[in-house]
Amino acid sequence: MSKHQGILFKHSTWDALPALCGVAIFAWVILMFAIFPTAPWWVLVPMGLIYSICISWNINSICHNFVHNPFFISDVLNRLFSFMQSIALGFSQTCYDCVHSRHHQGNSDKQDEHGETVDWASIYRHGHDGEAESAWKYTFLSYIRDDPKLIIGELYKRRKVEAYWGTAEIIAFLSWFVLGFFLNWKFMLFFLPFYYFGHCLSYLNGYYMHYGANPDKPIAWGVSTYNKFYNWMWFNNGYHAEHHYKPQIHWTKMHAFHEQIKEQQLRGGVRVVKPPHALAFLDPDLPDRSVPLPGIEDPQLQSHG
16 A cells, blocks of 8 residues: 555545546536636537536546545545535535445346336336337436435435435535526526536436346446547446446456456356447447347357357
8 A cells, every 4th residue: 555545545546536537627617617708609618518528427437436435535535525526517426326326236127017126227217118218318318307305315214414415415516506697697508508418428328338238147237348548538437347246346456357257258248339338329239229148158149159
């Protein structure tokens, strides 16, 4: 353990990178607000689109890694980082922790006999006849389907203090929005469409992390991509099948873990797409329906071997 890791970072000094990126996104929001009155549209629109992309990038890499392995030794620093993330992204990091916990309990499960899923973010939750919902509907409707009351209730069952923190973060980012309208309502009208689009991009990314996976087989619960640039930029988010198989493995160790289990993954039928997850619809091998791949131990595949 390095000196700085022992003083500041709980798991790895490499966590300084996602932590600083989180701070940079918060600063980006402040910068957009500050220059809005004088900047031309051809500067503001690209900045808004960058913010949209950064929301998806943050949620799927920074927020996600922070949920599984909080960056700091200090609980105070972790709480402060969570609050900053909540304000910068316009959602509660603590509530995201709760929803993501359900995600790992259900692993994008299919509906039961009552039409329910354990995973609130399952691509099958609003589908029909055992099929996944369309990518379009999942992408653009998932954000407005979020139920803060349900999430806070779940947090309350887990730990009352977490429900209080989740509520406080919701109040904090809503207050931030109200202050924004008070200071410059024109900026907020410019800002909110990019904010919504960013959350849609996050759901698009999430959709293809499970489209074509096998919700009944742990080794194949997720869909992976080994695109090097994507994994470099998104802190190894591409190793999603590996992540669902062993959720607590630190992001810096994902490639090594993949090397350890890749033969097991091949036998288990793990789906791998070539592009980054958000662009997986461009993969020529992606099926028209979300159906799992057969593993090599499956009779269907062995008969062709």
